[in-house]
Structure formats: C-alpha cells, structure tokens
Amino acid sequence: MNQVPxxxxxxxxxxxxxxLASMLAAELDMPLLKEIVEENPFMERFYQNLDEWSFQLEMFFLCNRYKQLGxxxxxxxxxxxxxxSDYHIYKNLIFSERTLKGREREKYRQIYHVLTDDLAKPDIIVYIxxxxxxxxARIAKRGRSFEQDMDHAYLEQLIEDYESAMSSLAVTEPETTIITVDGDSTDFVADPExxxxxxxxxxxxxSSGHPR
Structure with a gap:
C-alpha cells in the first residue's frame, strides 16, 4: 500500500x-472527495433519452472526475x-459499457485510458x-427527481455490472483491498455497531500495511 491510504x-x-464515505472521512479525520452528480447538466435529459444523451453525460463525468482526482x-x-473518496474512477467504465454503443463506446474507452491510466488508484475499496x-428504497428516500422513474431493469443490470467490476479489479489491481459491505443487512447510518x-x-x- 501507499504510505498514506x-x-x-x-x-x-x-x-x-x-x-458512508462522509462518515468514514469524519471518523478517520481525512479529507472527503465527493463526485459531481446533480451538477451534471445532462442528467435529466439522459434519464429521459438514454441513447441521445449518454455520450455527453459520460464525458462530463469522466472529465470532472479526472480533474478532481488529478x-x-x-x-x-x-x-x-x-x-x-465516494467513487473509484473505474465506475466510468462500469456505466459507459452499459450506456454507450459502437464507435462512441470505443472512442470513450480510448479517452478513458488516456486520462486515467496513470492516476493514483485506491489502496482500499469499500464496496456496498x-x-x-x-x-x-434508498433512491426513493433521497428524492432526486431525475432518479424516481429509473428503469428497474437498468438498475438490476448495474448491480450485476458492479459485481463483475469488483471481480475484475481484484485481478487488475491486486494491490487494492476490497472490503465488501452487505448493504441489505448492514445499516451503517442507524446502527453504530x-x-x-x-x-x-x-x-x-x-495499520497492517498489507492489502490482503
């Protein structure tokens, strides 16, 4: 691991x-890096027409996360x-592989690797x-208007994509520890334990200095 986590x-x-990232940052007395979500000007249009606005949405996220992490x-x-941080830069590939097609997907992959291959990678991923x-239930509770009509099939596929992504990162980034939290049975907000x-x-x- 790096000298600092x-x-x-x-x-x-x-x-x-x-x-969870905010709670960990406060508990560990570390700075918090939060991704830009609601500020994305293409978000509402994306949920209304995925095919039309996917590339613009994904490029906005990629460029902003690249700048933040840099x-x-x-x-x-x-x-x-x-x-x-409340995200890993790899999430850009998770989402773009599902939202983009054909030449746009290939162009995005190329831009992603040019921008991110030499960025610092996390020592620890806490995967919920x-x-x-x-x-x-949590999407409904937080009440973002553009998320309320989200396609359930899209969300189900995203769950599978995250599982595949974590398995992939375990191989491609072996120096990174992945801590899996069961989000169904763990309520880290309401239960202090x-x-x-x-x-x-x-x-x-x-403290161990050893990711595995």
Whole structure:
C-alpha cells in the first residue's frame, strides 16, 4: 500500500456511497472527495433519452472526475495526506459499457485510458453490495427527481455490472483491498455497531500495511 491510504467507497446507484464515505472521512479525520452528480447538466435529459444523451453525460463525468482526482493526487496524496473518496474512477467504465454503443463506446474507452491510466488508484475499496429492493428504497428516500422513474431493469443490470467490476479489479489491481459491505443487512447510518465494524476493517487494513 501507499504510505498514506487512499480509500474509495463504491456501489450501485442508491447504495449509500456518499453517506458512508462522509462518515468514514469524519471518523478517520481525512479529507472527503465527493463526485459531481446533480451538477451534471445532462442528467435529466439522459434519464429521459438514454441513447441521445449518454455520450455527453459520460464525458462530463469522466472529465470532472479526472480533474478532481488529478488535483487530489497532486495536492493531497503526494503530500502525504490520506483521502476518502465516494467513487473509484473505474465506475466510468462500469456505466459507459452499459450506456454507450459502437464507435462512441470505443472512442470513450480510448479517452478513458488516456486520462486515467496513470492516476493514483485506491489502496482500499469499500464496496456496498445491495439488492434491487434496497437500492430502490434508498433512491426513493433521497428524492432526486431525475432518479424516481429509473428503469428497474437498468438498475438490476448495474448491480450485476458492479459485481463483475469488483471481480475484475481484484485481478487488475491486486494491490487494492476490497472490503465488501452487505448493504441489505448492514445499516451503517442507524446502527453504530454496524458502522464501527466497517471502521474496524478499514483501520485494520491501514495499520497492517498489507492489502490482503
């Protein structure tokens, strides 16, 4: 692992990534890096017409996350400052592989690798694995208007895509520890013991200096 930990929290839409990342950052006294979501000007149009707006949406996310992570790497990580992020840059491929097709998908893959291959990668990924029922309940609770009519089939496919992505990252980024949280049975917001268990796992990986 790096001398200072770079922790990313991941999971499908509605899993609770930002909530858990914020809680971990506060508990571990680390800066929090939050992705831009609602500020994406293509978001509502994307949910209304996926084929028409997918490329614009994905490029906006990619460029903004690239800038965020690049700044974080130079200003914090290289200066010895641990960081908690509510995303891993790899999520761009997870989503774009599903939303883009043909030449647009291939162009996006090329741009993704040019921008991200030399970015710092997380030492620890806290992966919140949750069922469709749990995700839908949390999406409804947070009340983002553009998410309320989300296609359930799209969300179910995203759950499978995240499972495949975590398996892939375990192979392609073997230096990264993946801590899986059962989002169906774990309520890290309402139950202090559940959150304490996650914190304990993270601290154990940090103190050991050995990702596995």
């Amino acid at each position: 770079f922790i990313a929290v991941e999971g499908a839409i509605g899993a609770g990534k930002t909530t 700044d974080t790497e130079s200003k914090l990580i290289r200066q010895g400052q641990p960081v908690v 694995k949750a069922s469709l029922e749990t995700l839908l 559940h959150f304490a268990h996650i914190v304990s796992q993270v601290k154990s990986r940090i």
